[in-house]
Amino acid sequence: MSKTIIVSNRLPLQIKLNDSELEITPSIGGLATGMKSVHKDGDGIWIGWSGLTDEELDDTLIKKVDKAVADENCAAVNLTQKDIDNYYFGFSNRTLWPLFHYFTEYTEFEKDYWESYKKVNEKFAEVVIENLEEGDKVWVHDYQLLLLPQLIKEKRPDVSIGFFLHIPFPSYEIFRTFPWREELLTGMLGADLIGFHTYDYERHFLSSVKRILRLDVKFNEVIYHDRIVKVDSFPMGIDYKKFHDAALNHTQLKTKDRSELQKRLDDHMQSSEDTKLILSIDRLDYTKGIPNRIRAFEYFLNKYPEFKEKVRLIMLSVPSRSDVPQYQLLKKETDELVGRINGKFATVSWTPIWYFYRSMPFDNLIDLYTSSDVALITPVRDGMNLVAKEYIATRTKQDGVLILSEMAGASKEMNEALLINPNNFEEIADAIKQALIMPVEEQIARNKILQERLERYSVEKWAHEFMKSLNATKNLGQVIVAERLKNTLQEQMISEYKDAESSLILLDYDGTLAGFQDNPKNAKPDEDLFKLLDQLNNKPNTDMVIISGRDKETFEDWFANKDYSLITDHGVWLKKKSTDWEPLERLKSDWMENIRPILETFVDRTPGTFIEEKKYSLAWHYRKADPELAQIRTMELNTVLTSLISNNDLTVLQGNKVIEIKSSSVNKGRAVSRLLATKGYDFIFTIGDDWTDEYMFEEVPEGSYTVKVGFKKTKAKYYVKDTFEVRDVLKKFIDS
Numbered sequence: 001m002s003k004t005i006i007v008s009n010r011l012p013l014q015i016k017l018n019d020s021e022l023e024i025t026p027s028i029g030g031l032a033t034g035m036k037s038v039h040k041d042g043d044g045i046w047i048g049w050s051g052l053t054d055e056e057l058d059d060t061l062i063k064k065v066d067k068a069v070a071d072e073n074c075a076a077v078n079l080t081q082k083d084i085d086n087y088y089f090g091f092s093n094r095t096l097w098p099l100f101h102y103f104t105e106y107t108e109f110e111k112d113y114w115e116s117y118k119k120v121n122e123k124f125a126e127v128v129i130e131n132l133e134e135g136d137k138v139w140v141h142d143y144q145l146l147l148l149p150q151l152i153k154e155k156r157p158d159v160s161i162g163f164f165l166h167i168p169f170p171s172y173e174i175f176r177t178f179p180w181r182e183e184l185l186t187g188m189l190g191a192d193l194i195g196f197h198t199y200d201y202e203r204h205f206l207s208s209v210k211r212i213l214r215l216d217v218k219f220n221e222v223i224y225h226d227r228i229v230k231v232d233s234f235p236m237g238i239d240y241k242k243f244h245d246a247a248l249n250h251t252q253l254k255t256k257d258r259s260e261l262q263k264r265l266d267d268h269m270q271s272s273e274d275t276k277l278i279l280s281i282d283r284l285d286y287t288k289g290i291p292n293r294i295r296a297f298e299y300f301l302n303k304y305p306e307f308k309e310k311v312r313l314i315m316l317s318v319p320s321r322s323d324v325p326q327y328q329l330l331k332k333e334t335d336e337l338v339g340r341i342n343g344k345f346a347t348v349s350w351t352p353i354w355y356f357y358r359s360m361p362f363d364n365l366i367d368l369y370t371s372s373d374v375a376l377i378t379p380v381r382d383g384m385n386l387v388a389k390e391y392i393a394t395r396t397k398q399d400g401v402l403i404l405s406e407m408a409g410a411s412k413e414m415n416e417a418l419l420i421n422p423n424n425f426e427e428i429a430d431a432i433k434q435a436l437i438m439p440v441e442e443q444i445a446r447n448k449i450l451q452e453r454l455e456r457y458s459v460e461k462w463a464h465e466f467m468k469s470l471n472a473t474k475n476l477g478q479v480i481v482a483e484r485l486k487n488t489l490q491e492q493m494i495s496e497y498k499d500a501e502s503s504l505i506l507l508d509y510d511g512t513l514a515g516f517q518d519n520p521k522n523a524k525p526d527e528d529l530f531k532l533l534d535q536l537n538n539k540p541n542t543d544m545v546i547i548s549g550r551d552k553e554t555f556e557d558w559f560a561n562k563d564y565s566l567i568t569d570h571g572v573w574l575k576k577k578s579t580d581w582e583p584l585e586r587l588k589s590d591w592m593e594n595i596r597p598i599l600e601t602f603v604d605r606t607p608g609t610f611i612e613e614k615k616y617s618l619a620w621h622y623r624k625a626d627p628e629l630a631q632i633r634t635m636e637l638n639t640v641l642t643s644l645i646s647n648n649d650l651t652v653l654q655g656n657k658v659i660e661i662k663s664s665s666v667n668k669g670r671a672v673s674r675l676l677a678t679k680g681y682d683f684i685f686t687i688g689d690d691w692t693d694e695y696m697f698e699e700v701p702e703g704s705y706t707v708k709v710g711f712k713k714t715k716a717k718y719y720v721k722d723t724f725e726v727r728d729v730l731k732k733f734i735d736s
C-alpha cells in the first residue's frame with residue numbers, strides 16, 4: 001500500500017541523553033506541532049533528525065533510538081555534531097533564516113556552511129530513498145531541506161514530491177543577494193508542487209524563478225525542463241478540535257486539579273475586579289518582535305497610566321537555537337528590558353511583566369490561553385504564527401481579543417483581529433487599550449468569524465488540500481503535450497531510417513542545435529556541433545537541412561567552409577548542398593523604415609531589450625529584460641503593431657522571448673513544402689524549439705517524426721528535453 005513520507009529537519013519527538021538514558025520530549029515550533037496532527041492519523045512515516053548526534057551514540061543507544069522513533073512511525077537521519085554546527089546552526093539558522101526574514105544584517109554567507117548544507121541534504125535524500133516504496137509520495141518541509149526535492153527527483157523521477165515552506169519567501173530584491181540562489185531554486189523545483197503559507201510568498205518565489213532562472217511561468221505553473229511545477233498558497237491551520245476541546249475540559253476542572261500555574265493566574269485575576277491579562281507566547285527569536293513588544297507595553301503604561309496595577313503582560317519565551325550568537329544577544333536584551341520595566345513600574349502588589357524563559361507542556365499552554373483577555377503577538381516577520389490561531393481556538397466563550405502583527409502570515413486570514421504594525425508603538429499602545437475596553441459583544445462577533453474559519457480550515461484540511469493538489473499536479477504533467485521521445489521510440493525511428501531509401505532531416509538552429517544565449521551572435525556552432533553536422537551531412541541517402549530564422553549573411557559566415565543544405569530568413573533563401581543560394585520568395589523590405597522607429601522607442605523604454613535587423617524581418621528581443629516589464633511591453637507593442645501591419649502583408653509573431661515582424665507570406669512550412677515538391681522522401685525527421693517550427697511540423701506528411709525541444713504546447717508528436725538530448729539523438733542517426 002502506498003504511503004506518504006513526511007520529511008523535516010526535526011522529528012516530532014526530540015531525544016536527549018540523561019545519564020545515558022533517552023529523554024524524549026515533543027518538538028517545539030509550529031511545524032512540529034502542526035504536522036504531528038497530520039502524522040498521527042496517517043499511515044506514513046516521518047523522516048528527520050532525532051536530536052542526538054553520532055558522537056553521542058554507541059551501538060546500544062542507536063538501537064534504543066531506532067526503536068523509540070520507530071514506535072512513533074518515524075525514521076532517523078543520523079547527523080554528526082559538525083553537521084549540526086554547520087548545517088543547522090550555520091547555514092539554516094545563520095544564513096537562510098535571517099535572510100528569508102529580511103534580517104540581512106544578520107545573514108552570514110559562509111562557504112563551509114553551504115557545503116555542509118548540501119551534504120546533509122544528501123544524507124536526508126539517502127534515508128528517503130531507502131524508505132521509498134512503489135507509489136509512495138514524499139512531502140518535504142521547510143528551509144533546512146531546500147535542496148532535497150531535486151536530490152530525490154534525480155534518483156526517483158517517478159515519485160510525486162511536494163514541498164512546503166513554513167517561513168516567508170523573501171522578495172526578489174532580498175533573494176538575489178544570496179550567493180547560491182540558482183542552486184536553491186533548482187533544488188526546490190525538484191518538487192511537483194511547491195506550497196507557501198501566503199500568496200505574497202508565492203509571488204516572491206515566482207518572481208525569483210522568472211528573474212534568476214529565466215524560466216517560463218504561466219500563472220502559477222513553472223515550466224521546468226520536461227515537467228510542470230505547480231506553485232500555490234496553502235495557509236496552514238491548527239488542530240482546532242484538540243485546542244477547543246482541551247479548553248472546554250479546562251473549564252470543568254475542579255480546584256484541586258488545577259495546575260500551580262493556573263492557581264497563580266487565578267490569584268492575579270481575583271486580585272481586583274477589573275484586572276486583565278495580556279499573553280504572548282513565542283520561541284525566543286529575533287523575528288518575533290519581543291523587544292518591540294516590551295517597549296510598546298512600556299509605552300502603553302506611560303500613555304495610559306490608568307491601567308497600571310491592573311494589567312499584566314505574561315510572556316512565555318521558549319528557548320530556541322541558543323548556539324547562535326544573535327539568539328544569545330536577544331536573550332540578554334530581553335532579560336534587561338523585562339528587568340528595567342519591572343523595576344521602573346512594580347509596586348508592592350504588582351509586577352507588570354511575568355516572564356517565563358522555558359517551554360511548557362500542553363496543559364499549561366491551555367491554562368495561559370484560557371486565562372488571558374488579550375493575546376499580543378507582534379512578530380516583525382513570521383511565516384504563519386500558529387499561536388495566534390491556537391489562542392482563538394481556546395476561546396470557548398468567544399471572548400478575548402487578538403492583537404496581531406500584519407507581518408505574520410496568519411494576519412492574511414485573521415482580519416477580524418486588531419492588526420498592527422509591530423514597529424509602530426503608538427498603534428500598539430492604542431490597540432492594547434482598544435482590546436482592554438472592547439465590549440464583549442464585539443469580541444464575540446470578531447471571534448465567531450475567526451473560529452468558524454479556523455475550525456473549517458484545520459490542519460487536517462490543509463494537509464488534505466495540499467495532497468489533493470499534489471495528486472492533480474501529477475496528472476497535469478501527463479496530459480499536456482507531446483510524447484517523450486524515449487529510447488524505445490528512438491530505436492524504432494532509427495530502424496525506419498536505416499530501411500529508408502531517401503531521408504530528410506530538418507534541423508532548426510537556435511534552441512535546437514545550439515543553446516539559447518543572451519546575445520544571439522554568441523550562439524555560433526562549436527567544434528562538437530560542426531563534427532556532428534559533418535558526419536550527418538555525409539550519411540548516404542540523407543538530406544540534412546538546417547532551417548532557421550537567422551539571416552543568410554550569418555549562415556554564410558558560420559558555414560562558409562561547409563557544404564550543408566541551408567534555409568535562412570524563415571524560408572526566404574535556400575542553399576542546397578553543392579549549389580548556390582537561391583531565393584524562395586521575392587520580398588519587399590521598405591516597410592522596415594516605418595516599423596524600426598517604433599521598435600526603437602520600446603528599446604529605449606525597456607532596459608535589456610534590443611533589435612535584431614535581418615534582411616526581411618525585424619525582431620525585438622527581450623530575453624534580458626525584467627520579465628514582468630517585458631510582459632507589459634509585449635502587450636503594448638502587439639497593440640501598436642496590429643494597427644500598423646494590416647495594410648502591409650506583414651505578420652507579428654511571438655517567439656521565445658522575441659517579437660518578430662515579417663512578411664506574412666514567408667514561413668518555414670512554405671519552404672519545407674517546396675523541398676518536398678522537388679523530391680520524394682520515405683523518412684522525414686524534423687526538430688525545432690519554437691513557434692516558427694510549428695509550421696514545419698504542420699507541413700510534413702503524416703508518419704514523419706516531428707520533435708519539439710522542451711516541454712511546451714506543440715503540434716509535434718514527440719519531445720526531447722534540451723539541446724543536449726538533441727545531439728544524443730542525432731548521434732544515433734550517425735551511428736546507425
Ligand SMILES: O=P(O)(O)OC[C@H]1O[C@H](O[C@H]2O[C@H](CO)[C@@H](O)[C@H](O)[C@H]2O)[C@H](O)[C@@H](O)[C@@H]1O
Nearest residue numbers: 028029030031142166167236382383384385386
Ligand atoms: O526547529 P527549530 O529550529 O527549533 O525551530 C522551530 C520551528 O520554527 C519555524 O516554524 C515555522 O513554522 C510554523 C508552522 O508553519 C510557522 O507558523 C512559523 O511562522 C514558522 O516560523 C521553522 O520554520 C521550523 O522549521 C522549525 O522547526
Ligand SMILES: O=c1ccn([C@@H]2O[C@H](COP(=O)(O)OP(=O)(O)O)[C@@H](O)[C@H]2O)c(=O)[nH]1
Nearest residue numbers: 028029030031033283318359360385386387
Ligand atoms: O512551551 C511551548 C510554547 C509553544 N509551543 C507551541 O509552539 C508552536 C509555535 O508555533 P508558531 O507557528 O507560533 O511559531 P514557530 O515557533 O513555529 O516559529 C505552537 O504550536 C505552540 O503551541 C509549545 O509546544 N510549547
